[in-house]
Amino acid sequence: MSDQEKNTRLTTASGTPYYEHEDSQTAGPRGPILLQDFILHEKLAHFNRERIPERVVHAKGSGAYGTFTVTHDITRYTRAKVFSEVGKETRVFLRFSTVGGEKGSADSERDPRGFALKFYTEDGNWDLVGNNTPVFFIKDPKKFPDFIHTQKRDPYTNCKSATMMWDFWSLNPESLHQVLILMSDRGTPISYRHMHGFGSHTFSFINAENERHYVKFHFKTLQGIKNFTDEEATRMKGLDPDQAQRDLVESIDKGDFPRWAVKVQIMTEAEAATYKWNPFDVTKVWSQKDFPLLDVGVLELNENPDNYFAHVEQVAFAPAHIVDGISFSPDRMLQGRILGYPDAQRYRLGANYEQIPVNRCPFATNNYQRDGGMRVDGNGGSKPNYYPNSFDNIYADEKYKQPAENLGQNVVADWYDRNSEGENDHYTQPGDLFRLMTPEEKQNTISNIVGAMQGISGEKRDLIINRQLCHFFRADISLGLGVAQGLGVDITQHATGTIHTN
Structure with a gap:
């Protein structure tokens, strides 16, 4: 033979x-x-056993391999090797996703879109796990399970519930900035290629002199922004619920490679201490007038995975995966994700999920992790499984030690009110966002909000609607009036502190 x-x-x-x-x-x-x-x-x-547990959030996704190419020198801010020189290319994997739906949900749902990047760098894999929005609904991770429960299915009806969603949002005005983006036409992008991406959180850059700068990451689509109207998105659910997946695969197959301009905002530690907004609050943006976008490079997707499950379904992202020259910040939601994401991947894929090819670092790895299900790398053979020891030459390289972070205060462990004085303006930025919209965008946003809120039902309907309307009025009077009119709300009683619905 x-x-x-x-x-x-x-x-x-x-x-x-x-x-x-x-x-x-x-x-x-x-x-x-x-x-x-x-x-x-x-x-x-x-x-x-072919189906692994689907992701609790971001269950349905699309992904592809590509390259990140440095076009501008930012080494004054970071010593990360991925940015070490102009022209340097790094292989990447990018996964897009909807957030709230199951694996069988439609790509055109009104939902934020995940934008998760894995950079395969010589200092290890760096995961930048963000969305197509620069902000998020909440700013403390302790609230995350409650929030996600409201985006899933009602425990009684097993159906999506507008009442649950708007009840939570109306009780948490910190969500208003993200809600307004979601209810605009940017909540229904035409494809993954035609939307921006954001790291969303505040991260750190550390340079060769151990100086720290805070940073936000932006990925600007070079295909142009294109969105469905609400009517078009609803129609697409029936015509082709997988339209975004199909669009991504077909565009790469025919050589029409999607590209994004990679940019950053930079803030010094001194500026962070005095900025008018908490720079670590993920419900807020940094004004681009105060902190202009700096060009960094170009991201291109140019290779479809040869097997969806092996790559897109098994890829595992975690904000805990950073590399030298890139670090964290006091962003509370980021701090919670540092814990939550790796734990979710260990549950979903097993303790050795980083040995799966799409997750495996292509360069040398040395550690003392052993055993566990699906250990496929020889398990360290006869080498010691403890450190320090007298038998191998693995050492901790001091040049990778991170500098201390100066928080500018005497740090005390306590449970601080996330919405205390100075942290409780949830209206200025959403109002500014609404006033930046064109008349057509404003009308579409109001129409989308009205359509979404009309699903609120039950004995608490008026209470929830009135509470949420108060938030819209505080952000912008015309926004509140537009939504109230669309819902048939009599606002003549508003001066007395009550609003009545018809």
Whole structure:
């Protein structure tokens, strides 16, 4: 038998060649199946286990490989090797996703879109896990499970519930900035190629002199922004619920590679201490007038995965995956994600999820992690599984030590009110955003809000609507009036502190 024949013959997962792939072994031509047909067992048992737990959020996604190319020198801010010189290319994997829906949900749902990047750098994998919005609904991770529950299914009806969503948003005005973006036409992008991406959180750059600068990451689509109207998005759910996945695959297959201009905003520690907004509050943006966008490079997607499950479904992102020259900030939501994301991946894929090819660092890794399910790298062989030891030469390189972070105050561990005085203006930035919209964008946003809020039901309907309307009025009078009119709300009683719905 030739090597070619040996390499192509049918085998079990353990490598045993076999022939009877389509017929079960039975007692006679019409008799019962025999217990000893182990091929049947292997096929059915593996089939029963083909589905790994879907992500709690960002369950449905699309992804591709590509390159990040440095076009401008930012080494004065960071020593990260990914930015080390103009012209440097780094391989990346980018996964897009909807946030609240299940794997079978439609791509055109009104929802934020995940924008998660894995950079395969020589100092390890760097994950930048963001969205297509520069802000988020909440700013403390302790609120995250409650928020996500409201975006999922009602425990009684098992249906999506506008009442749950708007009840939560109206009780948490910090959400207003993100809600306004979601309810604009940017909540329904035409494709993943036609939307911006953001790191959303505040991160740190550390340069060769151990100086820290705070940074926000922006990815500006070079295809141009294109969005569905609410009517178009609703129609697309029925026509092609996978339209964004199809668009991404087909555009790359035909050589129309999606590209984004990569930019950053930079803030010094001194500026962070005096800025008018808390620079670590993910419900706020940094004004680009105060902190202009600086060009960094170009991101291009140019390679479709050869197998969706192996790459897109099994890719595992975590904000905890940083590299030398890039670090964290006191952003509370970021701090919570540092814990939550790796834990979610260990649950979903196992303790050794970083050995899966799409997650594996292509450069050397040395550590003392051992054992666990699906350990496929030899498990360290006979090498020591503890540190320090007298037998290997692995060492902790002091040049990678991060500098201390000066928070400018005597730090005390306590439970601080996230919306205390000075942290409780949830209206200025959403109002500014609304006033920047064109008349058509304003009308579409109001229409989308009205359509979404009309689903609020139950005995608390008026309470929830009135509470949310107060937030819209505080952001912008014309926004509040437009939504109230669309919902048929009589605002004549507003001066007395009450609003009545018809």
